[in-house]
Amino acid sequence: MKYLIYGIIAALFMMICVFTLQIGGKGVAAVLLPPSSAAAAVTSSDKIAYLTFDDGPSQSTSRILDILQKDGIKATFFVTGKTSDYSKQMLHRIVDEGHTLGNHTYSHDYKRIYASVGAFKADVDRLNRFLEETVGVRPNILRYPGGSNNHLSWRSGGRHIMSAITREMSSLGYQYFDWNVSSTDAAAVTQSKEAIVESVKSNSSGKKQIIVLMHDMDVKTTTVEALPEIISYLQHSGYHFDVLGKDSYTFQFLRPGKS
Incomplete structure:
Protein backbone atom coordinates (compact mmCIF):
# COMPACT_ATOMS: atom_id res chain seq x y z
CA MET A 1 0.00 0.00 0.00
CA PRO A 34 20.29 24.08 -21.05
CA PRO A 35 20.53 27.45 -22.87
CA SER A 36 19.85 27.26 -26.59
CA SER A 37 22.37 28.30 -29.25
CA ALA A 38 20.11 31.27 -30.04
CA ALA A 39 20.34 32.47 -26.45
CA ALA A 40 24.11 32.11 -26.57
CA ALA A 41 24.21 34.20 -29.76
CA VAL A 42 22.38 37.04 -28.04
CA THR A 43 25.20 37.40 -25.52
CA SER A 44 27.64 38.28 -28.33
CA SER A 45 25.28 40.54 -30.25
CA ASP A 46 27.07 43.62 -28.96
CA LYS A 47 30.00 42.88 -31.31
CA ILE A 48 29.39 45.30 -34.14
CA ALA A 49 31.49 45.95 -37.22
CA TYR A 50 31.03 49.15 -39.19
CA LEU A 51 32.58 48.78 -42.64
CA THR A 52 33.47 52.19 -44.07
CA PHE A 53 34.73 53.16 -47.52
CA ASP A 54 36.36 56.53 -48.22
CA ASP A 55 36.88 58.63 -51.36
CA GLY A 56 34.31 57.13 -53.72
CA PRO A 57 32.48 56.68 -55.90
CA SER A 58 35.03 54.94 -58.12
CA GLN A 59 35.29 52.08 -60.57
CA SER A 60 35.55 49.83 -57.50
CA THR A 61 32.18 50.89 -56.09
CA SER A 62 30.02 48.54 -58.16
CA ARG A 63 32.16 45.54 -57.18
CA ILE A 64 32.06 46.53 -53.50
CA LEU A 65 28.29 46.86 -53.67
CA ASP A 66 27.97 43.48 -55.38
CA ILE A 67 29.89 41.81 -52.55
CA LEU A 68 27.91 43.57 -49.85
CA GLN A 69 24.63 42.70 -51.57
CA LYS A 70 25.61 39.04 -51.88
CA ASP A 71 26.35 38.83 -48.15
CA GLY A 72 23.39 40.99 -47.08
CA ILE A 73 25.64 43.55 -45.38
CA LYS A 74 25.18 47.31 -45.10
CA ALA A 75 28.11 49.72 -45.01
CA THR A 76 28.93 53.42 -44.81
CA PHE A 77 30.41 55.31 -47.76
CA PHE A 78 32.19 58.59 -47.04
CA VAL A 79 32.00 60.09 -50.52
CA THR A 80 33.41 63.12 -52.32
CA GLY A 81 32.08 65.40 -55.05
CA LYS A 82 32.30 63.25 -58.17
CA THR A 83 29.70 64.30 -60.71
CA SER A 84 30.01 61.91 -63.66
CA ASP A 85 26.95 59.96 -64.75
CA TYR A 86 28.56 56.76 -63.45
CA SER A 87 29.28 58.36 -60.06
CA LYS A 88 25.68 59.51 -59.78
CA GLN A 89 24.49 56.00 -60.63
CA MET A 90 26.68 54.62 -57.87
CA LEU A 91 25.36 57.17 -55.38
CA HIS A 92 21.82 56.11 -56.25
CA ARG A 93 22.74 52.47 -55.86
CA ILE A 94 24.40 53.08 -52.47
CA VAL A 95 21.23 54.71 -51.18
CA ASP A 96 18.77 52.35 -52.89
CA GLU A 97 20.51 49.29 -51.46
CA GLY A 98 20.27 50.56 -47.89
CA HIS A 99 23.79 51.80 -47.27
CA THR A 100 24.62 55.13 -45.64
CA LEU A 101 26.27 58.17 -47.20
CA GLY A 102 28.69 60.26 -45.19
CA ASN A 103 30.36 63.54 -46.12
CA HIS A 104 34.09 63.38 -46.93
CA THR A 105 34.19 66.95 -48.34
CA TYR A 106 33.49 67.89 -51.93
CA SER A 107 37.05 68.50 -53.12
CA HIS A 108 39.15 66.37 -50.73
CA ASP A 109 41.82 69.02 -51.37
CA TYR A 110 43.79 69.40 -48.14
CA LYS A 111 45.24 72.77 -49.12
CA ARG A 112 41.78 74.17 -49.79
CA ILE A 113 39.62 72.62 -47.09
CA TYR A 114 42.07 73.11 -44.23
CA ALA A 115 42.90 76.73 -45.03
CA SER A 116 40.28 77.95 -42.55
CA VAL A 117 37.13 76.93 -40.69
CA GLY A 118 35.03 78.77 -43.26
CA ALA A 119 36.74 77.01 -46.16
CA PHE A 120 36.12 73.61 -44.64
CA LYS A 121 32.47 74.34 -43.91
CA ALA A 122 31.91 75.66 -47.45
CA ASP A 123 33.35 72.47 -48.97
CA VAL A 124 31.16 70.27 -46.77
CA ASP A 125 28.09 72.37 -47.62
CA ARG A 126 28.86 72.08 -51.33
CA LEU A 127 28.94 68.28 -51.15
CA ASN A 128 25.75 68.16 -49.10
CA ARG A 129 23.94 70.30 -51.68
CA PHE A 130 25.17 68.03 -54.46
CA LEU A 131 24.08 64.87 -52.63
CA GLU A 132 20.70 66.35 -51.78
CA GLU A 133 20.12 67.34 -55.41
CA THR A 134 21.33 63.98 -56.72
CA VAL A 135 19.93 61.40 -54.30
CA GLY A 136 17.86 63.40 -51.81
CA VAL A 137 20.26 62.78 -48.92
CA ARG A 138 21.95 65.45 -46.80
CA PRO A 139 24.40 63.66 -44.48
CA ASN A 140 24.93 64.77 -40.90
CA ILE A 141 27.92 62.49 -40.45
CA LEU A 142 31.38 63.14 -41.82
CA ARG A 143 34.92 61.93 -41.91
CA TYR A 144 37.78 64.38 -42.10
CA PRO A 145 40.22 63.64 -44.93
CA GLY A 146 43.29 62.26 -43.19
CA GLY A 147 41.40 61.89 -39.91
CA SER A 148 40.55 64.42 -37.22
CA ASN A 149 44.15 64.63 -35.99
CA ASN A 150 45.96 64.83 -39.33
CA HIS A 151 49.06 67.02 -39.46
CA LEU A 152 48.91 67.79 -43.17
CA SER A 153 46.22 70.36 -42.30
CA TRP A 154 48.86 72.40 -40.46
CA ARG A 155 50.46 73.42 -43.75
CA SER A 156 47.36 75.39 -44.72
CA GLY A 157 45.62 76.41 -41.52
CA GLY A 158 48.21 76.16 -38.80
CA ARG A 159 48.78 73.83 -35.86
CA HIS A 160 45.34 74.34 -34.28
CA ILE A 161 43.17 74.27 -37.39
CA MET A 162 41.70 70.83 -36.69
CA SER A 163 40.73 71.89 -33.19
CA ALA A 164 38.86 74.88 -34.58
CA ILE A 165 37.20 72.89 -37.39
CA THR A 166 36.05 70.01 -35.18
CA ARG A 167 34.58 72.48 -32.69
CA GLU A 168 32.67 74.34 -35.40
CA MET A 169 31.36 71.30 -37.27
CA SER A 170 30.25 69.60 -34.04
CA SER A 171 28.41 72.77 -32.99
CA LEU A 172 26.57 72.63 -36.33
CA GLY A 173 25.26 69.15 -35.51
CA TYR A 174 27.70 66.96 -37.41
CA GLN A 175 29.05 63.77 -35.92
CA TYR A 176 32.47 62.74 -37.19
CA PHE A 177 34.03 59.32 -37.28
CA ASP A 178 37.64 58.25 -37.38
CA TRP A 179 38.46 54.52 -37.18
CA ASN A 180 39.85 51.99 -34.73
CA VAL A 181 40.66 49.32 -37.34
CA SER A 182 42.72 50.27 -40.38
CA SER A 183 42.90 47.96 -43.37
CA THR A 184 46.21 49.69 -44.24
CA ASP A 185 45.09 49.84 -47.86
CA ALA A 186 46.34 53.44 -47.93
CA ALA A 187 49.87 52.42 -46.95
CA ALA A 188 50.69 51.71 -50.59
CA VAL A 189 49.17 52.63 -53.92
CA THR A 190 47.98 49.03 -54.16
CA GLN A 191 48.49 47.21 -50.89
CA SER A 192 48.64 43.41 -51.04
CA LYS A 193 45.39 41.56 -50.38
CA GLU A 194 47.09 39.47 -47.70
CA ALA A 195 48.33 42.54 -45.82
CA ILE A 196 44.86 44.10 -45.87
CA VAL A 197 43.17 40.98 -44.50
CA GLU A 198 45.83 40.43 -41.84
CA SER A 199 45.64 44.05 -40.72
CA VAL A 200 41.88 43.86 -40.17
CA LYS A 201 42.27 40.59 -38.29
CA SER A 202 45.01 41.84 -35.97
CA ASN A 203 43.56 45.31 -35.37
CA SER A 204 40.07 44.00 -34.57
CA SER A 205 41.28 41.52 -31.98
CA GLY A 206 39.71 42.09 -28.55
CA LYS A 207 37.42 44.91 -29.69
CA LYS A 208 33.64 44.74 -29.35
CA GLN A 209 32.84 47.57 -31.73
CA ILE A 210 35.02 48.32 -34.70
CA ILE A 211 35.01 51.01 -37.37
CA VAL A 212 36.99 49.59 -40.27
CA LEU A 213 38.72 52.01 -42.64
CA MET A 214 38.90 50.99 -46.30
CA HIS A 215 39.11 52.98 -49.52
CA ASP A 216 36.84 53.05 -52.54
CA MET A 217 39.23 54.10 -55.30
CA ASP A 218 40.07 52.91 -58.81
CA VAL A 219 43.54 51.71 -57.77
CA LYS A 220 42.39 49.88 -54.64
CA THR A 221 41.61 46.64 -56.47
CA THR A 222 43.07 44.50 -53.70
CA THR A 223 40.72 46.09 -51.17
CA VAL A 224 37.85 44.68 -53.22
CA GLU A 225 39.58 41.31 -53.44
CA ALA A 226 40.12 41.24 -49.66
CA LEU A 227 36.56 42.24 -48.76
CA PRO A 228 34.90 38.78 -48.91
CA GLU A 229 37.59 37.30 -46.66
CA ILE A 230 37.31 40.23 -44.24
CA ILE A 231 33.55 39.80 -44.01
CA SER A 232 33.85 36.04 -43.49
CA TYR A 233 36.46 36.48 -40.75
CA LEU A 234 34.40 39.07 -38.88
CA GLN A 235 31.26 36.96 -39.13
CA HIS A 236 33.04 33.92 -37.70
CA SER A 237 34.43 36.16 -34.95
CA GLY A 238 30.89 36.95 -33.82
CA TYR A 239 30.41 40.41 -35.33
CA HIS A 240 27.24 41.63 -36.95
CA PHE A 241 27.30 44.59 -39.29
CA ASP A 242 25.66 47.99 -39.12
CA VAL A 243 25.86 51.44 -40.69
CA LEU A 244 27.07 54.55 -38.94
CA GLY A 245 24.61 57.21 -37.85
CA LYS A 246 24.66 60.24 -35.64
CA ASP A 247 23.88 58.15 -32.56
CA SER A 248 26.21 55.24 -33.38
CA TYR A 249 29.30 54.22 -31.52
CA THR A 250 32.05 56.58 -32.58
CA PHE A 251 35.82 56.62 -32.40
CA GLN A 252 37.63 59.96 -32.59
CA PHE A 253 41.34 60.65 -32.60
CA LEU A 254 40.73 64.25 -31.64
CA ARG A 255 37.82 65.23 -29.41
CA PRO A 256 35.84 68.25 -30.66
CA GLY A 257 37.74 71.45 -30.03
CA LYS A 258 40.79 69.76 -28.47
CA SER A 259 44.34 70.15 -29.74
Missing part, protein backbone atom coordinates in the same frame (compact mmCIF):
# COMPACT_ATOMS: atom_id res chain seq x y z
CA LYS A 2 2.85 2.34 0.89
CA TYR A 3 4.47 1.84 -2.54
CA LEU A 4 1.13 2.45 -4.27
CA ILE A 5 0.79 5.83 -2.53
CA TYR A 6 4.38 6.75 -3.51
CA GLY A 7 3.58 5.81 -7.09
CA ILE A 8 0.46 7.99 -7.15
CA ILE A 9 2.37 10.96 -5.71
CA ALA A 10 5.14 10.58 -8.31
CA ALA A 11 2.59 10.41 -11.12
CA LEU A 12 0.83 13.55 -9.87
CA PHE A 13 4.16 15.38 -9.73
CA MET A 14 4.95 14.46 -13.31
CA MET A 15 1.49 15.66 -14.43
CA ILE A 16 2.05 19.00 -12.69
CA CYS A 17 5.45 19.45 -14.47
CA VAL A 18 3.97 18.69 -17.88
CA PHE A 19 1.04 21.06 -17.26
CA THR A 20 3.45 23.78 -16.15
CA LEU A 21 5.44 23.47 -19.38
CA GLN A 22 2.29 23.56 -21.49
CA ILE A 23 1.06 26.85 -20.00
CA GLY A 24 4.28 28.76 -20.55
CA GLY A 25 7.37 26.79 -19.71
CA LYS A 26 8.04 28.79 -16.55
CA GLY A 27 8.17 25.90 -14.11
CA VAL A 28 11.11 24.16 -12.55
CA ALA A 29 11.56 21.78 -15.47
CA ALA A 30 11.85 24.68 -17.93
CA VAL A 31 14.47 26.45 -15.83
CA LEU A 32 16.65 23.38 -15.83
CA LEU A 33 16.82 23.19 -19.63
Whole structure:
Protein backbone atom coordinates (compact mmCIF):
# COMPACT_ATOMS: atom_id res chain seq x y z
CA MET A 1 0.00 0.00 0.00
CA LYS A 2 2.85 2.34 0.89
CA TYR A 3 4.47 1.84 -2.54
CA LEU A 4 1.13 2.45 -4.27
CA ILE A 5 0.79 5.83 -2.53
CA TYR A 6 4.38 6.75 -3.51
CA GLY A 7 3.58 5.81 -7.09
CA ILE A 8 0.46 7.99 -7.15
CA ILE A 9 2.37 10.96 -5.71
CA ALA A 10 5.14 10.58 -8.31
CA ALA A 11 2.59 10.41 -11.12
CA LEU A 12 0.83 13.55 -9.87
CA PHE A 13 4.16 15.38 -9.73
CA MET A 14 4.95 14.46 -13.31
CA MET A 15 1.49 15.66 -14.43
CA ILE A 16 2.05 19.00 -12.69
CA CYS A 17 5.45 19.45 -14.47
CA VAL A 18 3.97 18.69 -17.88
CA PHE A 19 1.04 21.06 -17.26
CA THR A 20 3.45 23.78 -16.15
CA LEU A 21 5.44 23.47 -19.38
CA GLN A 22 2.29 23.56 -21.49
CA ILE A 23 1.06 26.85 -20.00
CA GLY A 24 4.28 28.76 -20.55
CA GLY A 25 7.37 26.79 -19.71
CA LYS A 26 8.04 28.79 -16.55
CA GLY A 27 8.17 25.90 -14.11
CA VAL A 28 11.11 24.16 -12.55
CA ALA A 29 11.56 21.78 -15.47
CA ALA A 30 11.85 24.68 -17.93
CA VAL A 31 14.47 26.45 -15.83
CA LEU A 32 16.65 23.38 -15.83
CA LEU A 33 16.82 23.19 -19.63
CA PRO A 34 20.29 24.08 -21.05
CA PRO A 35 20.53 27.45 -22.87
CA SER A 36 19.85 27.26 -26.59
CA SER A 37 22.37 28.30 -29.25
CA ALA A 38 20.11 31.27 -30.04
CA ALA A 39 20.34 32.47 -26.45
CA ALA A 40 24.11 32.11 -26.57
CA ALA A 41 24.21 34.20 -29.76
CA VAL A 42 22.38 37.04 -28.04
CA THR A 43 25.20 37.40 -25.52
CA SER A 44 27.64 38.28 -28.33
CA SER A 45 25.28 40.54 -30.25
CA ASP A 46 27.07 43.62 -28.96
CA LYS A 47 30.00 42.88 -31.31
CA ILE A 48 29.39 45.30 -34.14
CA ALA A 49 31.49 45.95 -37.22
CA TYR A 50 31.03 49.15 -39.19
CA LEU A 51 32.58 48.78 -42.64
CA THR A 52 33.47 52.19 -44.07
CA PHE A 53 34.73 53.16 -47.52
CA ASP A 54 36.36 56.53 -48.22
CA ASP A 55 36.88 58.63 -51.36
CA GLY A 56 34.31 57.13 -53.72
CA PRO A 57 32.48 56.68 -55.90
CA SER A 58 35.03 54.94 -58.12
CA GLN A 59 35.29 52.08 -60.57
CA SER A 60 35.55 49.83 -57.50
CA THR A 61 32.18 50.89 -56.09
CA SER A 62 30.02 48.54 -58.16
CA ARG A 63 32.16 45.54 -57.18
CA ILE A 64 32.06 46.53 -53.50
CA LEU A 65 28.29 46.86 -53.67
CA ASP A 66 27.97 43.48 -55.38
CA ILE A 67 29.89 41.81 -52.55
CA LEU A 68 27.91 43.57 -49.85
CA GLN A 69 24.63 42.70 -51.57
CA LYS A 70 25.61 39.04 -51.88
CA ASP A 71 26.35 38.83 -48.15
CA GLY A 72 23.39 40.99 -47.08
CA ILE A 73 25.64 43.55 -45.38
CA LYS A 74 25.18 47.31 -45.10
CA ALA A 75 28.11 49.72 -45.01
CA THR A 76 28.93 53.42 -44.81
CA PHE A 77 30.41 55.31 -47.76
CA PHE A 78 32.19 58.59 -47.04
CA VAL A 79 32.00 60.09 -50.52
CA THR A 80 33.41 63.12 -52.32
CA GLY A 81 32.08 65.40 -55.05
CA LYS A 82 32.30 63.25 -58.17
CA THR A 83 29.70 64.30 -60.71
CA SER A 84 30.01 61.91 -63.66
CA ASP A 85 26.95 59.96 -64.75
CA TYR A 86 28.56 56.76 -63.45
CA SER A 87 29.28 58.36 -60.06
CA LYS A 88 25.68 59.51 -59.78
CA GLN A 89 24.49 56.00 -60.63
CA MET A 90 26.68 54.62 -57.87
CA LEU A 91 25.36 57.17 -55.38
CA HIS A 92 21.82 56.11 -56.25
CA ARG A 93 22.74 52.47 -55.86
CA ILE A 94 24.40 53.08 -52.47
CA VAL A 95 21.23 54.71 -51.18
CA ASP A 96 18.77 52.35 -52.89
CA GLU A 97 20.51 49.29 -51.46
CA GLY A 98 20.27 50.56 -47.89
CA HIS A 99 23.79 51.80 -47.27
CA THR A 100 24.62 55.13 -45.64
CA LEU A 101 26.27 58.17 -47.20
CA GLY A 102 28.69 60.26 -45.19
CA ASN A 103 30.36 63.54 -46.12
CA HIS A 104 34.09 63.38 -46.93
CA THR A 105 34.19 66.95 -48.34
CA TYR A 106 33.49 67.89 -51.93
CA SER A 107 37.05 68.50 -53.12
CA HIS A 108 39.15 66.37 -50.73
CA ASP A 109 41.82 69.02 -51.37
CA TYR A 110 43.79 69.40 -48.14
CA LYS A 111 45.24 72.77 -49.12
CA ARG A 112 41.78 74.17 -49.79
CA ILE A 113 39.62 72.62 -47.09
CA TYR A 114 42.07 73.11 -44.23
CA ALA A 115 42.90 76.73 -45.03
CA SER A 116 40.28 77.95 -42.55
CA VAL A 117 37.13 76.93 -40.69
CA GLY A 118 35.03 78.77 -43.26
CA ALA A 119 36.74 77.01 -46.16
CA PHE A 120 36.12 73.61 -44.64
CA LYS A 121 32.47 74.34 -43.91
CA ALA A 122 31.91 75.66 -47.45
CA ASP A 123 33.35 72.47 -48.97
CA VAL A 124 31.16 70.27 -46.77
CA ASP A 125 28.09 72.37 -47.62
CA ARG A 126 28.86 72.08 -51.33
CA LEU A 127 28.94 68.28 -51.15
CA ASN A 128 25.75 68.16 -49.10
CA ARG A 129 23.94 70.30 -51.68
CA PHE A 130 25.17 68.03 -54.46
CA LEU A 131 24.08 64.87 -52.63
CA GLU A 132 20.70 66.35 -51.78
CA GLU A 133 20.12 67.34 -55.41
CA THR A 134 21.33 63.98 -56.72
CA VAL A 135 19.93 61.40 -54.30
CA GLY A 136 17.86 63.40 -51.81
CA VAL A 137 20.26 62.78 -48.92
CA ARG A 138 21.95 65.45 -46.80
CA PRO A 139 24.40 63.66 -44.48
CA ASN A 140 24.93 64.77 -40.90
CA ILE A 141 27.92 62.49 -40.45
CA LEU A 142 31.38 63.14 -41.82
CA ARG A 143 34.92 61.93 -41.91
CA TYR A 144 37.78 64.38 -42.10
CA PRO A 145 40.22 63.64 -44.93
CA GLY A 146 43.29 62.26 -43.19
CA GLY A 147 41.40 61.89 -39.91
CA SER A 148 40.55 64.42 -37.22
CA ASN A 149 44.15 64.63 -35.99
CA ASN A 150 45.96 64.83 -39.33
CA HIS A 151 49.06 67.02 -39.46
CA LEU A 152 48.91 67.79 -43.17
CA SER A 153 46.22 70.36 -42.30
CA TRP A 154 48.86 72.40 -40.46
CA ARG A 155 50.46 73.42 -43.75
CA SER A 156 47.36 75.39 -44.72
CA GLY A 157 45.62 76.41 -41.52
CA GLY A 158 48.21 76.16 -38.80
CA ARG A 159 48.78 73.83 -35.86
CA HIS A 160 45.34 74.34 -34.28
CA ILE A 161 43.17 74.27 -37.39
CA MET A 162 41.70 70.83 -36.69
CA SER A 163 40.73 71.89 -33.19
CA ALA A 164 38.86 74.88 -34.58
CA ILE A 165 37.20 72.89 -37.39
CA THR A 166 36.05 70.01 -35.18
CA ARG A 167 34.58 72.48 -32.69
CA GLU A 168 32.67 74.34 -35.40
CA MET A 169 31.36 71.30 -37.27
CA SER A 170 30.25 69.60 -34.04
CA SER A 171 28.41 72.77 -32.99
CA LEU A 172 26.57 72.63 -36.33
CA GLY A 173 25.26 69.15 -35.51
CA TYR A 174 27.70 66.96 -37.41
CA GLN A 175 29.05 63.77 -35.92
CA TYR A 176 32.47 62.74 -37.19
CA PHE A 177 34.03 59.32 -37.28
CA ASP A 178 37.64 58.25 -37.38
CA TRP A 179 38.46 54.52 -37.18
CA ASN A 180 39.85 51.99 -34.73
CA VAL A 181 40.66 49.32 -37.34
CA SER A 182 42.72 50.27 -40.38
CA SER A 183 42.90 47.96 -43.37
CA THR A 184 46.21 49.69 -44.24
CA ASP A 185 45.09 49.84 -47.86
CA ALA A 186 46.34 53.44 -47.93
CA ALA A 187 49.87 52.42 -46.95
CA ALA A 188 50.69 51.71 -50.59
CA VAL A 189 49.17 52.63 -53.92
CA THR A 190 47.98 49.03 -54.16
CA GLN A 191 48.49 47.21 -50.89
CA SER A 192 48.64 43.41 -51.04
CA LYS A 193 45.39 41.56 -50.38
CA GLU A 194 47.09 39.47 -47.70
CA ALA A 195 48.33 42.54 -45.82
CA ILE A 196 44.86 44.10 -45.87
CA VAL A 197 43.17 40.98 -44.50
CA GLU A 198 45.83 40.43 -41.84
CA SER A 199 45.64 44.05 -40.72
CA VAL A 200 41.88 43.86 -40.17
CA LYS A 201 42.27 40.59 -38.29
CA SER A 202 45.01 41.84 -35.97
CA ASN A 203 43.56 45.31 -35.37
CA SER A 204 40.07 44.00 -34.57
CA SER A 205 41.28 41.52 -31.98
CA GLY A 206 39.71 42.09 -28.55
CA LYS A 207 37.42 44.91 -29.69
CA LYS A 208 33.64 44.74 -29.35
CA GLN A 209 32.84 47.57 -31.73
CA ILE A 210 35.02 48.32 -34.70
CA ILE A 211 35.01 51.01 -37.37
CA VAL A 212 36.99 49.59 -40.27
CA LEU A 213 38.72 52.01 -42.64
CA MET A 214 38.90 50.99 -46.30
CA HIS A 215 39.11 52.98 -49.52
CA ASP A 216 36.84 53.05 -52.54
CA MET A 217 39.23 54.10 -55.30
CA ASP A 218 40.07 52.91 -58.81
CA VAL A 219 43.54 51.71 -57.77
CA LYS A 220 42.39 49.88 -54.64
CA THR A 221 41.61 46.64 -56.47
CA THR A 222 43.07 44.50 -53.70
CA THR A 223 40.72 46.09 -51.17
CA VAL A 224 37.85 44.68 -53.22
CA GLU A 225 39.58 41.31 -53.44
CA ALA A 226 40.12 41.24 -49.66
CA LEU A 227 36.56 42.24 -48.76
CA PRO A 228 34.90 38.78 -48.91
CA GLU A 229 37.59 37.30 -46.66
CA ILE A 230 37.31 40.23 -44.24
CA ILE A 231 33.55 39.80 -44.01
CA SER A 232 33.85 36.04 -43.49
CA TYR A 233 36.46 36.48 -40.75
CA LEU A 234 34.40 39.07 -38.88
CA GLN A 235 31.26 36.96 -39.13
CA HIS A 236 33.04 33.92 -37.70
CA SER A 237 34.43 36.16 -34.95
CA GLY A 238 30.89 36.95 -33.82
CA TYR A 239 30.41 40.41 -35.33
CA HIS A 240 27.24 41.63 -36.95
CA PHE A 241 27.30 44.59 -39.29
CA ASP A 242 25.66 47.99 -39.12
CA VAL A 243 25.86 51.44 -40.69
CA LEU A 244 27.07 54.55 -38.94
CA GLY A 245 24.61 57.21 -37.85
CA LYS A 246 24.66 60.24 -35.64
CA ASP A 247 23.88 58.15 -32.56
CA SER A 248 26.21 55.24 -33.38
CA TYR A 249 29.30 54.22 -31.52
CA THR A 250 32.05 56.58 -32.58
CA PHE A 251 35.82 56.62 -32.40
CA GLN A 252 37.63 59.96 -32.59
CA PHE A 253 41.34 60.65 -32.60
CA LEU A 254 40.73 64.25 -31.64
CA ARG A 255 37.82 65.23 -29.41
CA PRO A 256 35.84 68.25 -30.66
CA GLY A 257 37.74 71.45 -30.03
CA LYS A 258 40.79 69.76 -28.47
CA SER A 259 44.34 70.15 -29.74
